[in-house]
Amino acid sequence: MHSTLAFVRDAQADRADRTDRLVTHRSANRLADDPSIADFRADRIAGDTNARSLADLPSAQSGAAARVDGAFDTLEYLVGVNLARLRAERQFSLDALARASGVSRAMLAQVESARSVPSIKVLCKVAAALKVSVSAFLRRHAVSGFEHLPADRASRRVSADGRYSARALYPEDGPAAAEFHELRIAPLHTEPGTRRAPGTTVNLVVSEGTLEVSVHDRRQLLATGDAIVFDADQPHSLRNPGDTEARVFRVTLNAETPPRWAVPLAGEIRNAGDTRPAASVQPI
Structure with a gap:
């Protein structure tokens, strides 16, 4: 008998294989213009782990844009879409890119599906394998790779x-x-x-x-x-x-503008004998 964990792993592998085949066999232009890919990324950012094929995605389009909120969610989405586009342009499968970069297939799949943001070290390895700059993963015109300004x-x-x-x-x-x-x-x-x-x-x-x-x-x-x-x-x-x-x-x-920081008020600063956690300083 298969354990529950085995079924979960099988479902995850099946979803990753379907996404890999679609990304690899579509041309870069079709991937760039396909709204279902963007909705798929946005849906994964929202934390939806249901097994769904890309053909099912149009029904979720209405709420996808609203779910892409927050700086970190946007970063995950941006890096994921860029990686998928660059990989498709160079006709790399996930397995081929994993071998060329030394980054595991599982990690690459998580990055593409916007489930994690890779470290700089990982991005450098993947960028070297794809022969691009690390900044290529952070471009805002990521979906098409360029922006025409008539x-x-x-x-x-x-x-x-x-x-x-x-x-x-x-x-x-x-x-x-x-x-x-x-x-x-x-x-x-x-x-x-x-x-x-x-x-x-x-x-x-x-x-x-x-x-x-x-x-x-x-x-x-x-x-x-x-x-x-x-x-x-x-x-x-x-x-x-x-x-x-x-x-x-x-x-x-333009001049670099560092973030403004909320400095704790005098009454909020922890006394020497206070064992409570100090208030964290948050950007505003």
Whole structure:
């Protein structure tokens, strides 16, 4: 007779094999565009361990998005989807990737199904086997591996007089460590810059025309092909001194903002003779 534990293990192995076959035999593009995969990951994050085939997943779509909550759940989902996509693109089975990376098949299956977040050491091993950077597992555009930004649908900010415009060349759906814009400045127009947080750096390169950059009381004239880097927490402005439109590319590296921490009040600090656990310091 089989023990209860044996049946549980058999069911888990069967589910892992079905998922492995589906991920391995689908092309990377189909995997990227298949909403059932995303719903499957979200469902596993919610802790649903019922044996279900991917064909059954559309019935659970309505509640999947609401269940992807919390930073750690999102991280599990992101790493899992990325691993599944990268493995499919390279046509690795779970067993093949386990042999190439030295990471067990069971661990890889848990990561892909968003049941655990691997350590940095494990991620490094898997990344080396897949020939990618560790950061590839943390990309927010994970499902497709890239994000197309058509010029005709790009976000563009235009000044009231229409003589200055900035087009975003990066996804603006959330906070970004770096921002990339295309600027167009009409002849003889001056555009005041927005002062940013200390530690923010701006890098400009002139693609067409000329540009005069003023930082405090210092001015620098840039010709086509010239570049400049300056701290964006200073007063600055951009002026086109020419008689043709200037085209400039701007990269903004945002300052690192460490998390704020809730410091215990004086009355909450444990006395020397108090044996109760000290209050933990939590980010807010």
